[in-house]
Amino acid sequence: MCFAEPKISPRQAILIALEKNHQLQATAHEVTAAEEEVNINRSRYLPRVSLEESAAVSNSPTRVFMMKLDQGKFASSDFDTANLNKPDSYHDFKTALTLEQPLFDLSLLKSTSMAKTAAESQKFAADQRRQDVAVKVYSAWLAVRRAKAYATIAEQAMAEAKEHLRLAGARVGVGTGLKSEGLRAKTFLFDVEQQLITANNDLKLAKMQLAMVLGGTPGEEMDIVDDLSVVEMTSTISELQLLAVENRKDLQAVNKETQKAATAIELARAAYLPTLYASASYQLNDYSVPFGRDNDSWQAGVTLRWEFFSGLKTRNEVNKFKSLERASQEYQKDYANSIAYQVSENVLRHGEAGKRLELARQAVIDAEESVRLISKRFQNSLSPMVELLDAQTSLNRARAVQVEMENGQALALARIWQSAGIFLKEVLK
Template identity: 25%
Template sequence: MIRNKRTAARLRIIGFSLIVGAIGMLSAVVHDCSSKEESPLLTLKQSIEIALERNLTIKVARHEIRAAQEQKKGAKTGFLPSLSAEYTYRRLSEIPYGVINGKQFDFADQNQYRFTGTVEQPLFTGFATLSNYQLAKLGLDVAKIQFDQVRLDLILKVKEAYLGILSADKICEVDEQSVNQLQAQLEVAENFYRVGMSPKVDVLDADVRLAEAKQQLIQDENDLKVAKARFNTILRRPIDQEVAVEDILSEQPYERSYESCLEVSLQKRPELMEAEKNVASTEKEITLARSDYYPKVSIFGNYYRAGDDPAVNGSEFVDRENWDVMALATITFFEWGRTGYAVNRQKARLHQAKQTLEKIKDAVRLEVKTYYLDLQAAEKYIWVVKKSLESAKENLRISNERYREQVATATEMLDAQTRLTQAKTNYTKAMVFFNVARARLIRAMGLEDDS
């Protein structure tokens, strides 16, 4: 009779413990759902659009493009004729005169006004004008490439920050579930201890495990707040604004081969394009430096008006207006090697630009290889941790069954719970690592996405 009463008491305690555990897990789910409804969901696409619209570095790069466009327009004017005007006034101390047959004659005005209008058209500048225009055009190309580079860097930052929030949020979910389950297990241990079914040490052990889980939750919640603050900073939103993101974590295998990734990167990377433009610019600088070897040929057209009053309406000594056309060719024969030194300096710059291009190619190859290997490792890691997670779930289920049958200790069950929590955390980290590695590989190829 007494044995039956004890058995009934044990069953009531076990049933109560299961109810408490279920309530704890349900509260965790409810807490997660309510916390995610606090703010509107922000998709990754929306986040990127906001960042591109508000980022200051993007705005600086846009202004750099405008500046390069104006410089190109200015260089184009070198092909066009230039107009200039000059107005002079001259007063003589004495009126010039001459004497013929004893008679004095004035032959100039004491007040002399003169207006000169000039049209100059360069015909040949030793390729300097063309080189300046080509350099300005290359400068515009470089500005656009730099804008693309800034854009790609910003998109990657947004992706990493977005995935950082997802990672921290999911880890907090795991921590909350662990805290609730450990709280329920502590209550079970206390109930078992009160009826003499387990020793005091089981209660103390459960209490310690619960305290450790709460400490981990506090740390991970802080990490989540930091991740959200970093995300808001990148998007230039208020740093304390609440953030809710959608779950975009994917474990779909990456189909593109390494050779394909490398080929795309060598074609699309902005850093390589900029280095190639720098090589072309240095070649134009050599042509520009050599222009001093050639003669400069221009044609001028002048229109003159003169007179003894400010209206330059002529006088008895000068015609009211006149004009002329003149061709001018100039060449400098000797400057102590200045032009040769300038050419040699630009040739050295050209070698430097070509070496820099090869250096960047090597860096791109290494970067693509590194991120591709990271992606492959992440895929394998996901498979491993998934197996570990399945084993941890089954281990916890068996431990709970054994504990209810009083053939396992509380420590064994708590260890199983700890291993499950760690397995869930590892799975989340593996998923995030895989998605971050894919985002970095896409950036290494010079793409915004892999579609």
């Protein structure tokens, strides 16, 4: 698979994943399978036609008697007592074309209804999988953004470490600095170079991970265009919880499972009622060859079957499915409560992420100013190299934390939309 665009936005990444992600493709096949199960159950309403060819040989008196009758070869000599009691072995080829048609069987109707409910549940689950995969893609996109930022921070830190080493060397050159300060600055530069190597590898892996989530092949990479923007959250927790009830597809899938349990009770109760089937057959019998026709016959009829007592099996099955229905209802309530909690938690985490981002941005400003001041003091022999390097380390860490907080706020908003069931709607609109 080859991606057409070298750099993509979150929206573009999600659109690609919705078309090519392997999990979503597998889910689509599962939905098709569930729909085919409905068709399988509906097909039981249609007549069943079968063709059967059998060959038999016997010297059983009754069997030989019937074979000759079916073939139309029964003769008066066959009434001889010796022939009746001790017949010679005889063989028969029978060809039968049979038709069976259900006229009334409530279990067929209920099993079809259950299959339809299961298919609807599968569709809701597939829709929820689309939401989840979209959030996963967004998270992978943010991971690439974070890795790119870390690589940039590492490159910036290396440039600044080289400048610190230059300043240390200049001081040693004019006799105002210590050789140990230059060695310390060189060691610091080595550490930063190692961090840059790791950051570049992490970036490559993040791009590969994003490509894989989009449906790419192992080793493929996908770069991003960093157009991350902060969106204000204006909806209240109560409003978001109502949206979740309306839009969460997994909750609707759970509701369908409860309906399925109720239908299972009706299916079990169908065993109390009779079934009525019609049947017809056309038969050929031949003494010599398969599918031959020494004689033919037909029959047609209806069969009514009503089981009055099944050893309490039906009653126990009804009780079983009633218990399962009540269990499903409890799971449904618990799931709804869990979703409401998710919404509340994600809203609070989003607010927390926003405050942490503000602090992180201020920390970067303060750290940059600290490095600037200490660098001047170092040039004027008022501060040691170790103090400058400590300030630089704090600045590097503050920059990394700011990137984390930016990603964290974006992901927190995505989690809110996901818990409300509107992530795709908000991202793709």
